[in-house]
Amino acid sequence: xxxxxxxxxxxxxxxxxxxxxxxxxxxxxxxxxxxxxxxxxxxxxxxxxxxxxxxxxxxxxxxxxxxxxxxxxxxxxxxxxxxxxxxxxxxxxxxxxxxxxxxxxxxxxxxxxxxxxxxxxxxxxxxxxxxxxxxxxxxxxxxxxxxxxxxxxxxxxxxxxxxxxxxxxxxxxxxxxxxx
Numbered sequence: 001x002x003x004x005x006x007x008x009x010x011x012x013x014x015x016x017x018x019x020x021x022x023x024x025x026x027x028x029x030x031x032x033x034x035x036x037x038x039x040x041x042x043x044x045x046x047x048x049x050x051x052x053x054x055x056x057x058x059x060x061x062x063x064x065x066x067x068x069x070x071x072x073x074x075x076x077x078x079x080x081x082x083x084x085x086x087x088x089x090x091x092x093x094x095x096x097x098x099x100x101x102x103x104x105x106x107x108x109x110x111x112x113x114x115x116x117x118x119x120x121x122x123x124x125x126x127x128x129x130x131x132x133x134x135x136x137x138x139x140x141x142x143x144x145x146x147x148x149x150x151x152x153x154x155x156x157x158x159x160x161x162x163x164x165x166x167x168x169x170x171x172x173x174x175x176x177x178x179x180x
Contacts, residue, residue, distance in 0.1 A: 043078075050083040056090070073097045081109065098122070 017025045030038030043057035056078035065071045074096050081089035091109035095102045098120055105122065107114045116122045121140040128134035136145040145151030147158040155166035 045080070050080065052080070052082050052084075054080040054083070056080050071097060072102060075102060093117075 019025055028039035028041060030040075032038050043059075045054070045056050047054065058078070059076040060072050061074040062070050062072050074094070076092070076094055078090060078092050081091050089110040091107065093104050093107045095104045097103075103120045103122075104118045105115065107117045115124055115137075116139050119139075123139050124135075124137040125133060126135040131147055133145065133147060133149045136149060136151060137143075138145065138151050141151070143151035143154055143156065145156045145158070148156050148163070153165035157164045
């Protein structure tokens with residue numbers, strides 16, 4: 001369906017678009033041929049009295065559970081940390097439903113980027129081209145591994161048949177020399 005017409009440039013109340021199939025409900029199209037961005041989705045908080053720590057725009061990903069209840073399974077949230085002219089700060093977080101509770105996974109602000117800020121037992125893994133566990137952070141056991149799926153110490157490095165474990169002391173449990 002294509003909606004055009006005078007007066008549709010601005011809608012001043014909530015709008016719901018419903019379809020009975022899996023087609024796209026909203027498409028933003030830019031036919032501009034230059035190298036600039038477009039299309040642009042602008043989520044604009046236009047407050048007459050902005051203040052530090054104001055809530056900003058949200059994008060909520062909601063679906064039904066098996067009891068027929070609406071559940072916010074994922075959320076992207078923006079907040080305004082500092083509204084002072086010339087020193088403005090913002091923050092953004094991504095939360096995911098975990099065991100029935102919405103928990104922050106990533107947090108980005110003016111001072112840091114944090115993973116697992118809520119101390120949930122959520123591991124972090126980076127894959128390489130040939131190593132599924134190039135970098136593994138085991139949150140539940142407070143361990144970091146390189147080249148290992150289940151780190152055995154605070155810092156555990158594996159390459160081939162050589163392994164190095166860092167606990168309170170240095171232990172080389174491999175058969176080849178390790179260089180740093």
